[in-house]
């Protein structure tokens with residue numbers, strides 16, 4: 001193990017886990033979910049939560065829509081989020097341009113301007129990995145972990161003072 005304290009802490013404030021910092025977990029998730037359609041169902045909340053916890057790696061103009069997607073996921077569940085995502089694909093195919101159709105997300109709070117938060121109570125580097133897999137304890141357990149990260153992300157952003 002590296003003993004540099006700079007390498008053991010992520011820019012979201014999380015302490016590194018056995019795989020490294022959050023980006024190492026994120027890439028491992030993206031690789032595993034490519035081969036696992038059930039795990040891939042959580043792709044949208046994974047991407048939104050990761051980028052909102054690490055906004056220096058994100059495109060700022062999309063963060064507001066990603067913050068609203070996480071709120072919709074926590075409010076209405078994964079199926080509702082997937083149906084909004086499918087609707088947006090259809091919207092884009094109709095030639096409405098590459099921007100998000102914000103209508104289904106309009107009810108949710110915009111991203112506060114004073115971020116990013118310094119701390120999240122659930123992080124990617126805290127995700128359990130067993131035998132090299134995120135779903136070794138089953139997909140529902142994985143879903144609960146992703147939901148906890150989504151909740152922590154929205155909670156910390158809501159606490160940002162604007």
Ligand SMILES: [Zn+2]
Nearest residue numbers: 010012014022
């Ligand atoms: Zn991090």
